Amino acid sequence: EGEGAATLRRVTRSVTPLAAPRMMDLPQFQSNHKESLYWGTYRPNVYLGIRARTPLSLIAGLMWIGLKNGQYFLRHVCQDSDELSTYGWTAHNGRDYGRQLLVDHGLLLTTSFLKEKGESSGYGGDWAVRLDANSERSGLSDAQESTTHLFFYIADETGKPITMGSHEPSSRGPVLLASGSHEEIGDWKLYLRSEDKLEIHRAGFKSMSMHNLSDLVQQAVATNAMQTGSLNLPDMTEDSSNIMVYQVSIKTPSQIDIVFLSGCASDSAMIKERITRLTGPMLSARLETKQKEFEERYDQIFNVNNKIDSRELSVGIAALSNLLGGVGYFHGQSRIALPKGFTQKNGDKYIPYWPAALYTAVPSRSFFPRGFLWDEGFHQLVIWRWDVHISMDIIGHWLDLLNSDGWIPREQILGAEALSKVPEEFVLQYPSNGNPPTLFLAIRDLASGIHAKQFSDDEAEKISSFLERAYVRLNSWFQWFNSTQSGKYEGTFYWHGRDNMTTRELNPKTLTSGLDDYPRASHPNDEERHVDLRCWMLLATNCIRSIAEFLKMDNALEKDYKKMSNQLSDFGTLNKLHLDDKIGAYFDYGNHTEKVRLRWFDVKDKDVMRREFLRETLQPPRMQLVPHVGYVSLFPFMMGAIPPESWVLEKQLDLISNTSILWTDYGLRSLSRTSSIYMKRNTEHDPPYWRGAIWINMNYMVLSALHHYAHEDGPYKGRAGELYEKLRSNLIRNIVENYHETGFFWENYDQKNKGKGKGARSFTGWTSLIVLIMAESYPTLHR
Numbered sequence: 001e002g003e004g005a006a007t008l009r010r011v012t013r014s015v016t017p018l019a020a021p022r023m024m025d026l027p028q029f030q031s032n033h034k035e036s037l038y039w040g041t042y043r044p045n046v047y048l049g050i051r052a053r054t055p056l057s058l059i060a061g062l063m064w065i066g067l068k069n070g071q072y073f074l075r076h077v078c079q080d081s082d083e084l085s086t087y088g089w090t091a092h093n094g095r096d097y098g099r100q101l102l103v104d105h106g107l108l109l110t111t112s113f114l115k116e117k118g119e120s121s122g123y124g125g126d127w128a129v130r131l132d133a134n135s136e137r138s139g140l141s142d143a144q145e146s147t148t149h150l151f152f153y154i155a156d157e158t159g160k161p162i163t164m165g166s167h168e169p170s171s172r173g174p175v176l177l178a179s180g181s182h183e184e185i186g187d188w189k190l191y192l193r194s195e196d197k198l199e200i201h202r203a204g205f206k207s208m209s210m211h212n213l214s215d216l217v218q219q220a221v222a223t224n225a226m227q228t229g230s231l232n233l234p235d236m237t238e239d240s241s242n243i244m245v246y247q248v249s250i251k252t253p254s255q256i257d258i259v260f261l262s263g264c265a266s267d268s269a270m271i272k273e274r275i276t277r278l279t280g281p282m283l284s285a286r287l288e289t290k291q292k293e294f295e296e297r298y299d300q301i302f303n304v305n306n307k308i309d310s311r312e313l314s315v316g317i318a319a320l321s322n323l324l325g326g327v328g329y330f331h332g333q334s335r336i337a338l339p340k341g342f343t344q345k346n347g348d349k350y351i352p353y354w355p356a357a358l359y360t361a362v363p364s365r366s367f368f369p370r371g372f373l374w375d376e377g378f379h380q381l382v383i384w385r386w387d388v389h390i391s392m393d394i395i396g397h398w399l400d401l402l403n404s405d406g407w408i409p410r411e412q413i414l415g416a417e418a419l420s421k422v423p424e425e426f427v428l429q430y431p432s433n434g435n436p437p438t439l440f441l442a443i444r445d446l447a448s449g450i451h452a453k454q455f456s457d458d459e460a461e462k463i464s465s466f467l468e469r470a471y472v473r474l475n476s477w478f479q480w481f482n483s484t485q486s487g488k489y490e491g492t493f494y495w496h497g498r499d500n501m502t503t504r505e506l507n508p509k510t511l512t513s514g515l516d517d518y519p520r521a522s523h524p525n526d527e528e529r530h531v532d533l534r535c536w537m538l539l540a541t542n543c544i545r546s547i548a549e550f551l552k553m554d555n556a557l558e559k560d561y562k563k564m565s566n567q568l569s570d571f572g573t574l575n576k577l578h579l580d581d582k583i584g585a586y587f588d589y590g591n592h593t594e595k596v597r598l599r600w601f602d603v604k605d606k607d608v609m610r611r612e613f614l615r616e617t618l619q620p621p622r623m624q625l626v627p628h629v630g631y632v633s634l635f636p637f638m639m640g641a642i643p644p645e646s647w648v649l650e651k652q653l654d655l656i657s658n659t660s661i662l663w664t665d666y667g668l669r670s671l672s673r674t675s676s677i678y679m680k681r682n683t684e685h686d687p688p689y690w691r692g693a694i695w696i697n698m699n700y701m702v703l704s705a706l707h708h709y710a711h712e713d714g715p716y717k718g719r720a721g722e723l724y725e726k727l728r729s730n731l732i733r734n735i736v737e738n739y740h741e742t743g744f745f746w747e748n749y750d751q752k753n754k755g756k757g758k759g760a761r762s763f764t765g766w767t768s769l770i771v772l773i774m775a776e777s778y779p780t781l782h783r
């Protein structure tokens with residue numbers, strides 16, 4: 001076989017689904033379960049976006065005209081540049097209720113979402129959106145109070161035309177805005193009702209591209225403004241429009257209810273009654289009940305009453321709500337990079353993955369509104385505790401993305417809407433690149449929760465059949481790591497794919513590890529070994545082993561896992577490979593020198609002189625432990641892999657508690673202040689990222705371990721307990737203060753500068769682990 005044929009086979013395999021029964025075909029994900037999750041706020045990238053969990057859905061959403069420094073801006077897609085002083089869900093149960101607050105330069109908007117399946121509803125039920133608009137500046141006279149323009153749209157991704165309702169532009173309702181039909185839900189109708197004075201304008205468009213609705217509306221308003229001088233939609237509609245936009249102009253305060261009814265064809269549709277139930281006073285009553293139920297459930301599950309005060313409680317509730325309100329449904333095809341030097345006939349350097357659906361939480365609605373593999377494992381630690389059915393559905397979707405090699409693309413950019421947010425250099429996914437298998441963290445909890453009889457009978461039954469079906473997939477995922485990320489010597493692992501040619505980076509990045517620019521061996525080669533990856537392998541092995549035991553699979557595979565788990569948890573081997581026994585820290589091992597620096601060089605390129613910021617190596621690298629203390633050095637500790645009586649444990653507690661090394665008043669820094677790379681830029685354009693800042697996912701892991709060692713007998717029990725209390729209260733205090741001060745959760749927190757939030761704001765991914773930190777909810781770490 002020629003080289004070309006082998007490459008082709010490899011490429012084809014990488015875009016072929018794993019040959020195993022699909023998770024999403026499990027009976028537990030069909031019928032009621034599926035229907036109950038049909039509609040939702042599944043478009044987290046916009047300020048308010050509703051769709052169904054189906055590839056070609058009806059989608060609905062909100063826009064409004066914001067006024068900043070005397071200029072008008074159309075708000076729609078979550079953007080930090082809009083400078084809202086806060087936006088986010090203050091309540092959301094992930095199913096049928098949510099409440100969001102948005103503050104845009106003096107305009108206060110509340111968006112409530114409620115879903116209900118009535119006797120006469122069609123598939124998926126009906127839903128209502130309540131919009132409350134208020135002005136922050138009270139006391140303005142009527143004349144001073146300017147008009148607020150809200151836009152609500154509904155669009156059919158299948159392209160089917162939508163019929164516009166007929167009504168007076170100033171009627172308050174209930175007025176029929178639009179109607180249509182969709183294969184899955186039958187005939188539907190959209191109504192508006194309000195008791196307030198309002199004006200309605202509209203426009204209809206025909207288009208299949210839904211990712212630039214903002215432009216469509218902006219242009220329509222701008223064109224009409226030039227012709228008529230008013231900021232209104234033109235009240236015109238294109239033939240067979242499948243996108244309908246309604247502009248509702250109001251004076252604050254105002255309240256508008258919008259209600260969507262499905263299954264409207266039948267005579268017994270009871271449309272009037274359903275509108276009454278889902279608008280006005282009856283909607284108010286329902287929303288109140290839902291809010292109460294939500295708070296009670298939070299209380300019951302996270303049981304934080306005597307652990308935190310009310311100022312903290314509200315932040316915990318917001319964290320959970322934003323995580324759940326950030327759950328989206330995406331559909332599309334990842335782009336998989338072709339091997340170097342290969343291009344398709346049409347010039348594409350990628351091949352598409354199979355069309356796939358992904359139901360997932362997202363790290364940040366404004367910055368990263370899509371699925372990320374290792375982020376998701378952390379998200380699920382919170383979500384399974386809230387609603388284990390939602391969590392299994394999300395994990396199931398991810399596991400169905402396994403290809404026939406056992407690989408899952410790290411960053412999921414599915415569909416035009418998701419693609420529109422990603423700079424080109426980040427789009428392609430490489431089938432040789434891994435990312436930590438953190439889903440095992442959540443799966444471990446599910447498996448051990450069954451052992452501990454923590455779940456109801458119904459839940460336990462579903463978790464069992466879930467794990468049973470997941471087993472093959474988890475096994476092949478594990479085997480992918482085991483075969484592609486292994487080191488030169490048996491039982492060693494390293495993140496493959498680091499760039500060993502680069503002269504541009506101070507330290508070649510390891511995006512695959514999730515810790516991006518965290519320092520590793522300065523000169524990557526195939527003899528290196530990464531201690532964090534070894535620990536992820538340990539977690540995965542133990543997890544699969546315990547599932548096998550639980551499923552009573554007495555076969556050769558199970559024996560392999562037993563053997564591997566014993567090998568990987570052997571303390572002597574771990575220490576031989578990774579321990580620096582002078583300071584008791586765990587390190588990577590590799591070809592490394594500390595004597596590197598970035599310097600400006602004059603470079604001649606095609607007779608043009610340029611200045612470049614390049615790496616200079618002042619001393620040849622040699623094989624050694626990579627002496628940087630930081631999150632990576634704590635991985636064996638995080639996994640509970642150190643025996644409680646070992647002297648190494650004491651050393652780890654020393655590293656953690658030392659203020660010159662990892663300890664700060666706001667949480668643990670990612671990298672020791674004493675590291676040669678601490679807070680160093682990686683290139684001219686790459687500021688430090690995992691080189692000092694405080695990240696909440698890793699702090700949660702450390703906290704879990706401190707909690708674990710505080711409950712294990714041994715000489716360091718008391719000290720672990722003290723550090724646990726202090727670290728926990730530092731994290732809570734700082735995240736709570738930042739939230740109250742800035743209105744947002746942050747991607748990471750400054751280790752100096754008063755612990756200020758940094759990076760992406762409205763980062764409602766793993767920062768929401770603060771919910772579990774408040775509740776003191778941690779995994780059981782068995783060695």
Ligand code: 6A9
Binds near residue numbers: 366368375422426
């Ligand atoms: C950039 C820029 C509008 C980086 O939270 C997601 C990931 C983590 O998995 C990873 O560990 N973040 C962390 O180091 C964000 C990655 C964003 C990459 C794409 C696109 C868009 O700007």
